[in-house]
């Protein structure tokens with residue numbers, strides 16, 4: 001599912017990362033500064049590896065030897081960050097629709113109503129982000145990512161800005177997304193509990 005062999009370089013940080021995993025839902029863990037976010041950014045096309053290859057689900061996104069570097073907007077990445085990064089001046093519905101994309105020649109896999117149902121955010125559609133709890137905002141951010149019709153979902157510590165109660169509330173929604181949308185997922189975290197409950201396999205960046 002995920003076949004990555006890259007040299008990542010960012011300032012003085014230089015690391016060879018090799019991940020070959022068949023699991024659909026992979027957690028990426030490791031100490032702070034190990035390069036977890038850098039790997040997600042390389043998958044998303046936001047950080048260009050010095051060399052190597054990135055292949056997801058058989059799709060070559062980057063291959064320095066073959067001079068392949070698919071632009072970010074063609075990679076079909078749904079990216080969910082620590083903080084929801086919603087637009088404060090748009091309501092939830094506006095935030096969801098902002099992320100909506102069509103995929104040329106294909107019916108949309110994720111429609112607004114289905115995503116709203118999946119994430120239980122029907123009651124929130126008219127609210128502004130300032131009036132959402134942290135967990136609700138993350139559910140909206142996941143919905144926005146799904147409406148962009150991604151081929152893979154990337155999560156960068158989506159629980160880390162939440163208190164324990166909110167984390168507990170969000171985990172079942174993440175499990176639901178995992179089980180129902182059946183997309184490849186890369187889930188970055190450094191807490192064991194959510195990794196155990198969400199991922200099928202774990203790769204440790206040392």
Ligand SMILES: Nc1ncnc2c1ncn2[C@@H]1O[C@H](COP(=O)(O)OP(=O)(O)OP(=O)(O)O)[C@@H](O)[C@H]1O
Nearest residue numbers: 010011012013030031032033034035036037038039
């Ligand atoms: N823009 C940049 N310029 C130079 N170095 C950078 C830049 N961004 C990140 N780095 C360095 O790259 C290394 C990897 O950072 P990265 O954010 O990928 O690690 P991480 O494992 O996600 O860490 P954390 O768990 O703290 O988020 C770190 O040493 C960081 O200081």
